[in-house]
Amino acid sequence: MQIEEVKFLKRKEVEKIEEMIERNYGVKVSLKDFMVFLTSKNKVKIVSKEILRRDLKNLPITSFGLTIGKLKRNNKIHLTIEGAMMCKDAKKNVILLDEENGYKFLRGERFEVKKMINCEKHNFLIVKCGEDVLGSVAYAQEGFRNLLPKSRRIIESIY
Amino acid sequence: MIRVERYKKIFGEDFEIPKLPEKKVWGIRVNTLKISVREFKRRFLYKYEHEKIPWVENGFWVYSNELLSKKMEHVLGYFFIQNASSMLPPIILEPKEDEEILDLCAAPGGKTTHIAELLENRGLVIANDVSNERLKALRGNLQRCGVVNVVVTKAKGQHFWKFGKKFDKILVDAPCTATGHLSPRVLQTTSYSSIKMLSKLQKRLLSSAIKCLKKDGMIVYSTCSLEPEENEEVVDYVCKKFGVEVEEIDVRNELFLNGIREWEDKEYGEYVEKCLRIKPTEKTEGFFVCKLRK
Numbered sequence: 001m002q003i004e005e006v007k008f009l010k011r012k013e014v015e016k017i018e019e020m021i022e023r024n025y026g027v028k029v030s031l032k033d034f035m036v037f038l039t040s041k042n043k044v045k046i047v048s049k050e051i052l053r054r055d056l057k058n059l060p061i062t063s064f065g066l067t068i069g070k071l072k073r074n075n076k077i078h079l080t081i082e083g084a085m086m087c088k089d090a091k092k093n094v095i096l097l098d099e100e101n102g103y104k105f106l107r108g109e110r111f112e113v114k115k116m117i118n119c120e121k122h123n124f125l126i127v128k129c130g131e132d133v134l135g136s137v138a139y140a141q142e143g144f145r146n147l148l149p150k151s152r153r154i155i156e157s158i159y
Numbered sequence: 160m161i162r163v164e165r166y167k168k169i170f171g172e173d174f175e176i177p178k179l180p181e182k183k184v185w186g187i188r189v190n191t192l193k194i195s196v197r198e199f200k201r202r203f204l205y206k207y208e209h210e211k212i213p214w215v216e217n218g219f220w221v222y223s224n225e226l227l228s229k230k231m232e233h234v235l236g237y238f239f240i241q242n243a244s245s246m247l248p249p250i251i252l253e254p255k256e257d258e259e260i261l262d263l264c265a266a267p268g269g270k271t272t273h274i275a276e277l278l279e280n281r282g283l284v285i286a287n288d289v290s291n292e293r294l295k296a297l298r299g300n301l302q303r304c305g306v307v308n309v310v311v312t313k314a315k316g317q318h319f320w321k322f323g324k325k326f327d328k329i330l331v332d333a334p335c336t337a338t339g340h341l342s343p344r345v346l347q348t349t350s351y352s353s354i355k356m357l358s359k360l361q362k363r364l365l366s367s368a369i370k371c372l373k374k375d376g377m378i379v380y381s382t383c384s385l386e387p388e389e390n391e392e393v394v395d396y397v398c399k400k401f402g403v404e405v406e407e408i409d410v411r412n413e414l415f416l417n418g419i420r421e422w423e424d425k426e427y428g429e430y431v432e433k434c435l436r437i438k439p440t441e442k443t444e445g446f447f448v449c450k451l452r453k
Contacts, residue, residue: 034307048308050283054259056310058322059285063298064310081235082305085193099231106234131202132235151299154229 026091042071092118102129182222186243189217236303244446249273256282258327266293268300275306317363320370333361335384339445358388381448387422390447395427405430406450
């Protein structure tokens, strides 16, 4: 497997992502301690700045960094669980679930929302359960769409 | 098939396969990259009967028949399910931020995420493995644990030295027969020829790691096997071939025994006594770990 092409972002470009997060979620997130880069699929990833200081040439690198989200149309960002965790103090586009519904969300089932905080349609909402951030959903005309990747869902087995 | 009598020669005549406890014992490590131990205790651990693992600051045994892997806190990466013995190698490695660190056989990433955590997500770790399937699991765990200081590479560990990169510290948690689990399935499927075959691979992996190591650098070699052919014999081989030295490990516990000098018709150098063997119990799987200096 070869490493996909990535684009390391300049500080100005990173600031645009920080502004996008603030506009959508009402919270300031600083990415200045990381190297931020975009993959060919518009995924936003962060990695330790140490990567620039080390000689990694000749190594068969397949991947690096933590995915925090994916850039979408109209200045929206679909945050991963880890990206959403960075926005734990979000003041808008947040839904709160109780524990039972939090587990339903993590199993990929339909869930009921306890409270919505300044949510706008056609955007991505951060899902919280008590103090925990569980990920994000898309909020469309027809309702919520669970965006938790299958690899992160709780699978109910028969055992 | 391996018989338990073989292990009586290592652990003494009174050695028996540990009985299954009434409640399942889970080894867990709190992922301090995402949550503090104090916060984790307040939000999760208080619900369960638990006990601190003596040699790991943030490690606990949790007694529960529930599947902890299906808990919200696990999905969110607040803790890693890992045998208590497996938490030793990163602690012995003592990673530092400014060091070049390689985890040669990294997947599925229990020890890599532990190293990342000990480094507080600073510095850089190279995590290598060979199979795509295992690398997928490694990447999944790095994401779940919120790790930003790891670069993943794919190569055969025994050929890694060919890339010419030198490291200060290397972890070689080698593929092994896993007889330390002492599960009936493992004991039934393990054969003397598989022990021999793995011993050969382990020698090649450790030799490759030594070639990748800077002068005065450190290697931690570990397996979850009880077999001397996969442990002391491998260490003895590289000490004789490369002149590396076995160092004393200063983490101690009553479950930790010294390496053995004699096995069947073989005799190893006295330095192998500085290796640690962890006796299998209801709470810990059998394990072997060794610290080598170039």
